[in-house]
Amino acid sequence: xxxxxxxxxxxNQQVVKHFRDDGGCQYYLKMKPGVIVVLEDEDGKVLIVKxxxxxxxxxSWELIMGHMEDGESPEEATIREVKEEIGSGxxxxxxxxxxxxxxxxxxxxxxxxxxxxxxxxxxxxDIEGIIDAKWLSRGALKQYIKEGQFRDxxxxxxxxxxxxxx
Numbered sequence: 376x377x378x379x380x381x382x383x384x385x386x387n388q389q390v391v392k393h394f395r396d397d398g399g400c401q402y403y404l405k406m407k408p409g410v411i412v413v414l415e416d417e418d419g420k421v422l423i424v425k426x427x428x429x430x431x432x433x434x435s436w437e438l439i440m441g442h443m444e445d446g447e448s449p450e451e452a453t454i455r456e457v458k459e460e461i462g463s464g465x466x467x468x469x470x471x472x473x474x475x476x477x478x479x480x481x482x483x484x485x486x487x488x489x490x491x492x493x494x495x496x497x498x499x500x501d502i503e504g505i506i507d508a509k510w511l512s513r514g515a516l517k518q519y520i521k522e523g524q525f526r527d528x529x530x531x532x533x534x535x536x537x538x539x540x541x
Contacts, residue, residue, distance in 0.1 A: 408486065469490075
């Protein structure tokens with residue numbers, strides 16, 4: 376038996392061709408693992424970003440997140456994603472846990488990381504689809520959640536894993 380990746384897309388999916396022992400084959404989608412980043416500044420504020428969606432009505436605030444490249448650690452993916460999405464470096468990265476879906480075949484696991492940066496300036500990357508970003512205190516974030524402006528399930532779960540934000 377052998378699996379061969381025959382293509383992938385920007386939604387963290389790979390098309391895989393699986394060769395069976397009986398000579399047949401089948402195709403399936405395989406999700407790449409990802410990272411969800413709780414990025415904090417030296418003042419203890421968290422960065423939230425808004426991505427372009429199909430319509431502006433679908434846009435909501437969330438944490439930085441993305442897929443892991445083949446062979447990349449969660450720490451390396453965190454550093455790369457922050458650099459790609461806001462043009463900033465990080466000073467420290469800590470892995471806090473992993474989120475999994477049930478049943479597991481629906482989503483690949485996402486590693487929850489916490490990163491610290493002293494960068495105040497951001498260069499938003501339109502290629503990554505980010506249309507806005509802002510630093511929020513714990514109180515301001517809780518207000519965004521209460522008002523329904525920050526509602527991404529993965530981001531909310533990551534904040535719970537890191538602790539102290541909800």
